[in-house]
Amino acid sequence: MKLSSLYNEQQELRRNTYSSLTQIYQEVQTFKQELKDFQSFSYLLMRNFQHQYQDYLSQIVDVVQGTQLENENLQFFQAKAVDLEQSLQEINERYQVEKQKRKALHNDLVELKGNIRVHCRIRPLLPFDTESGDPAFQKRSLSLSEKVVHATDDETVLVRCSRPGHTLFNKTFQFERVYSPLESQKIVFGDVCPLLTSLLDGYNVCIMTYGQTGSGKSHTMLGPHSESDPVSPSEADQEMGIIPRAAGELFRLLSENPTINPRVEVSVVEIYNNELFDLLTKDSSGIFGVKRDVITTKEGKSNVPLLTYEHVECPAEFMKLINKSLQLRVKHPTLVHADSSRSHLVVTVTLTIAVPFDSFADQQLSQKLCEEMLCTTQKVKTSEKAGFCPRGLSPAPIPLDPTEQQKQVQAKLQLVDLAGSECIGMSGVTGTILRETSFINRSLAALADVLGALSEHRGHIPYRNSKLTHLLQDSIGGDAKLLVMLCVSPCQKYLAETLQSLGFGSRARQVQRVQAKRRNLLVSGKSK
Numbered sequence: 452m453k454l455s456s457l458y459n460e461q462q463e464l465r466r467n468t469y470s471s472l473t474q475i476y477q478e479v480q481t482f483k484q485e486l487k488d489f490q491s492f493s494y495l496l497m498r499n500f501q502h503q504y505q506d507y508l509s510q511i512v513d514v515v516q517g518t519q520l521e522n523e524n525l526q527f528f529q530a531k532a533v534d535l536e537q538s539l540q541e542i543n544e545r546y547q548v549e550k551q552k553r554k555a556l557h558n559d560l561v562e563l564k565g566n567i568r569v570h571c572r573i574r575p576l577l578p579f580d581t582e583s584g585d586p587a588f589q590k591r592s593l594s595l596s597e598k599v600v601h602a603t604d605d606e607t608v609l610v611r612c613s614r615p616g617h618t619l620f621n622k623t624f625q626f627e628r629v630y631s632p633l634e635s636q637k638i639v640f641g642d643v644c645p646l647l648t649s650l651l652d653g654y655n656v657c658i659m660t661y662g663q664t665g666s667g668k669s670h671t672m673l674g675p676h677s678e679s680d681p682v683s684p685s686e687a688d689q690e691m692g693i694i695p696r697a698a699g700e701l702f703r704l705l706s707e708n709p710t711i712n713p714r715v716e717v718s719v720v721e722i723y724n725n726e727l728f729d730l731l732t733k734d735s736s737g738i739f740g741v742k743r744d745v746i747t748t749k750e751g752k753s754n755v756p757l758l759t760y761e762h763v764e765c766p767a768e769f770m771k772l773i774n775k776s777l778q779l780r781v782k783h784p785t786l787v788h789a790d791s792s793r794s795h796l797v798v799t800v801t802l803t804i805a806v807p808f809d810s811f812a813d814q815q816l817s818q819k820l821c822e823e824m825l826c827t828t829q830k831v832k833t834s835e836k837a838g839f840c841p842r843g844l845s846p847a848p849i850p851l852d853p854t855e856q857q858k859q860v861q862a863k864l865q866l867v868d869l870a871g872s873e874c875i876g877m878s879g880v881t882g883t884i885l886r887e888t889s890f891i892n893r894s895l896a897a898l899a900d901v902l903g904a905l906s907e908h909r910g911h912i913p914y915r916n917s918k919l920t921h922l923l924q925d926s927i928g929g930d931a932k933l934l935v936m937l938c939v940s941p942c943q944k945y946l947a948e949t950l951q952s953l954g955f956g957s958r959a960r961q962v963q964r965v966q967a968k969r970r971n972l973l974v975s976g977k978s979k
């Protein structure tokens with residue numbers, strides 16, 4: 452019994468063992484299958500990975516090669532850009548040289564043809580461009596201060612107005628030189644400076660500023676100044692205008708030529724309400740600014756009898772006279788400009804220099820002129836104060852050592868700061884100032900008429916219609932080198948006045964006068 456139960460137990464154990472073994476076997480088989488599947492999946496994965504790796508690798512190689520190529524291209528283009536930049540710079544430098552040459556040739560041509568040279572300066576926008584006493588105007592002032600006048604290059608002014616409600620305007624004007632609002636007093640003088648060399652070479656020269664009131668004429672001619680702060684000829688003052696700079700340059704040039712025995716004389720006149728005043732002399736009651744007249748001499752030249760010429764020996768003495776005269780110059784405020792000059796200011800510098808005879812022909816001519824001078828001086832006997840020239844004559848020639856072989860040349864530099872042309876409605880003037888304004892406008896119209904008559908080669912040139920044109924007759928219609936410096940405002944508010952000034956300048960350029968001539972001998976020493 453016990454044996455049988457043991458047997459049964461063993462049988463049971465065997466069955467269980469067999470069943471477990473079978474189960475284990477099945478699991479091993481399943482595991483083996485799974486392992487096999489995993490192996491083939493891994494293999495597949497590996498192959499895929501290898502393919503992808505190959506792909507990426509070849510892509511990377513392509514990219515690296517491409518980058519290298521691009522790098523080489525970049526370096527090539529960079530080198531090319533440097534080359535191009537260099538040649539552009541060279542071309543630019545050559546262009547600037549050619550431009551200067553062209554400009555010099557153009558200026559020579561202008562002079563040969565006897566044309567008037569016209570420069571135009573556009574001033575910067577200033578606070579008073581947006582200010583107005585008129586409240587209705589104030590509302591519009593922002594748009595009216597919009598810039599409509601531009602310097603597109605150094606010879607072209609573009610006037611462009613595209614404001615809704617206004618006539619569209621797009622017009623260019625050409626001048627010998629155009630200054631943008633950023634260009635300094637020094638740059639402006641740089642273009643004027645050669646005219647001083649011409650003066651020393653014996654040419655008469657006239658430089659005048661023309662433009663609307665407040666457009667920058669006095670600023671250009673004199674620089675900022677006031678009674679308490681006069682114009683000083685100091686190199687440190689960047690804002691100095693043409694007159695103090697010209698004074699400095701003239702004496703600098705003279706100091707480089709000590710043998711020419713120079714004599715510089717200055718007269719200053721103001722033309723106010725068509726009357727001419729000598730600002731360097733007092734009347735019997737001790738008041739500066741004596742009324743004078745302009746006459747035409749037998750030779751057809753304009754002359755101011757009894758005009759004072761003062762002898763100056765340095766820029767400081769020169770500017771002292773100018774500052775004294777500026778204090779006398781009539782100024783009144785207008786709506787456009789609080790410190791408006793109401794008169795034309797004409798500064799005349801007479802330079803007499805002695806130069807050696809260089810040819811027999813010169814001596815002959817000198818003799819002739821000497822005789823002419825003698826005749827004239829015998830007719831006009833005027834007392835001569837120490838340091839002053841005989842009134843009403845051009846300044847006296849320098850007495851020379853009779854044994855010296857020298858000739859004298861006299862040339863005249865006129866620096867003219869015109870009163871501003873203006874529209875009466877815009878400047879808001881009444882009473883005395885209105886009267887002044889109409890005189891200013893009439894004299895400027897007379898100037899335009901003279902230019903018109905000259906450009907049309909009319910037989911009669913109406914110089915005598917105003918004191919201004921009569922006084923400037925020799926410079927405008929004669930053989931002087933004449934430079935008109937137009938001054939214009941950049942803003943919309945003064946468009947009409949600006950167009951008027953630009954039109955004046957364009958007409959002035961059309962005038963063909965006689966070619967500028969060197970002054971010849973005034974009087975001579977004796978030749979041996």
Ligand SMILES: Nc1ncnc2c1ncn2[C@@H]1O[C@H](COP(=O)(O)OP(=O)(O)OP(=O)(O)O)[C@@H](O)[C@H]1O
Binds near residue numbers: 665938
């Ligand atoms: N280029 C410029 N740069 C800076 N300020 C300027 C310039 N031009 C003119 N101004 C200023 O504008 C104002 C008017 O100029 P300016 O007195 O020269 O006018 P104007 O044409 O002589 O006027 P008017 O005919 O009424 O005397 C001044 O305050 C002057 O300093």
